[in-house]
Amino acid sequence: MDARELLARIIKCEAGGEGDNGMKGVATVVMNRVRVPDGEYRRIGQGDVRKIIYQKGQFDCMRPVLGGVANPQTIWANPPEQIHYDIADWALAGNRLFTIGSSLWYFNPFAPCPYTFPYNGNGRFQVKILKHCYYNPTASYFET
Incomplete structure (x- = not known):
């Protein structure tokens, strides 16, 4: 599976019901991880x-x-549609959802967004888009 197909599948699976901004948020986090200059993801x-x-x-x-x-909801169980490919292309072309900032994590807490995530304190709350909370890396992330 090439990068475009894989990204389109993760966008659909992780945020398919979150509208364009929710899907672009997930795509932005994935690409932020790809492009981060240091730390675990680099x-x-x-x-x-x-x-x-x-x-x-x-x-x-x-x-x-x-x-x-x-898990019935995997990238293999739900093939992407054109919108997911379009957002994957958008992200692969270097576009970012500006409200996400440099976020490297997101999750749906099914509750108010905690101030830090992951729980090791490597991320600080940036923004909530629909059901997902997004987190920018702290200085401690870059030591991972």
Whole structure:
């Protein structure tokens, strides 16, 4: 699967019901991880979209099992549509959703957004778009 196809699939799976801005937010985070100059994502991803998306434990849509049961919502179970390819192309061309900033993480807490995420304190809350909270890296992230 090429980078475009993989990005379109992760966009649909992670934020398919979140409208254009929600999907662009997810695409922006993925590409921020691809382009971050230091830290864990630079070391592991080496600027490769595929390595970022396939990094173990990062995206629920990449996990065949969640909570001990088969995950019905994976990138393989739900093929992308044209809108997902369009947003993947938009992100691969270097575009970013400006409200996301340099966010490297997002998640849906099913509650108000916590100030830090991940729980190791490497991210600080940036913005909420629909159900997802987005987090910019702190100085401690760059030591990972």
